[in-house]
Amino acid sequence: KSGEMAKLAQLVDNDVFRAYATYTTIVLLKMMLMSLITAYFRVTRKAFANPEDTASFGKGESAKKYLRTDADVERVRRGHQNDLENIVPFLGIGLLYALSGPELSTALLHFRIFVGARIAHTFAYLIPLPQPGRGLSWAVAYAVTISMAYKVLKTALYL
Amino acid sequence: KSGEMAKLAQLVDNDVFRAYATYTTIVLLKMMLMSLITAYFRVTRKAFANPEDTASFGKGESAKKYLRTDADVERVRRGHQNDLENIVPFLGIGLLYALSGPELSTALLHFRIFVGARIAHTFAYLIPLPQPGRGLSWAVAYAVTISMAYKVLKTALYL
């Protein structure tokens, strides 16, 4: 059993895989932060989606008025959704890319730009910055994922 | 080739990895169940999102009235969305955690609490239970994911 553990440890000892683990964890934590920001705006803006969430504001009509959408809440939720749409491909393609034997420096470049661009995207969405700030940060992370996908298909293609 | 297969088999022979495989598959199947529940409510409540889905109810206005939202359908969809937002981080961070060499008993504790909390979250959402039932189950699974992320970063950090 300790032999197996050693084998697994070798995977985590590999620098490219460690970089993937680090940047993936960071960008997933960033995505998870969106839940907290949504909750913060729901509470401060008093804008909820479920009747049971407004029960503490009293019963009947007095609570019902808090079942509503709020522009700030919806903005955070759109940012969260955009994270899902873009970080899920990174999660899968990035893992396969890390296993496809890229140069460490090239891999780091991909991971750093992707995570930097997604963090910039969140700021651009939440502040919000004028366009093309958000669009550009989205496109950079998108292009990095395409570049990793190209390397995966070039290395591993088996149809 | 059989050597490679053996190597892969070793990964699945590792107890921590097997536990990750088991609990991840269970929680993903649970998430997939949300699609069936949504479909069930769409059909029984006659509340659809696409015109082509209402064609069997006849043509024109008689079918158009079923293009509507329904409180029960929307509730299941919010539960499904919350699953996506929380199970995607578990999928990625949990895999890296399983490869970071945790103690088997510690890993089992993390996986069991996460999956138990997410199943509780689904019941809390669909019944629905009064708050803080749903909030608490959400927070427990969230905290477990943060704990695994901490272990991954402590073990593999490479920036």
Next chain:
Amino acid sequence: KSGEMAKLAQLVDNDVFRAYATYTTIVLLKMMLMSLITAYFRVTRKAFANPEDTASFGKGESAKKYLRTDADVERVRRGHQNDLENIVPFLGIGLLYALSGPELSTALLHFRIFVGARIAHTFAYLIPLPQPGRGLSWAVAYAVTISMAYKVLKTALYL
């Protein structure tokens, strides 16, 4: 270090794993395409979600009228959401399935049918085809994922 790289390369040299890498990358790229289609419809239909996205149309009321939903945009977004709900389980369960030592021919059958069904689902959604076209393509990909989950649990079950 080159020993570790060799070890990783062996993973990618495994035919089942290469097939997983190939089909996962293809289906994730297909999902990413939904973002571009959404953007295309947002621009051509002039239907945006964020005020900062309409700034180029002028200020005040003249720009505000483009903050609206559009049937075509919403259709693409539903297709994208359905991708997320179904490709995320494939990403996780498929990886574990590929590591569970299936026969190459069986694995290829699963991956090809899943990806084919999801591509058919996208066409069925966007054209749109009359039902049960979309429903059937959804169900086929769903059944393939269940079949892979069964193999994973049979091979790796550790509760």
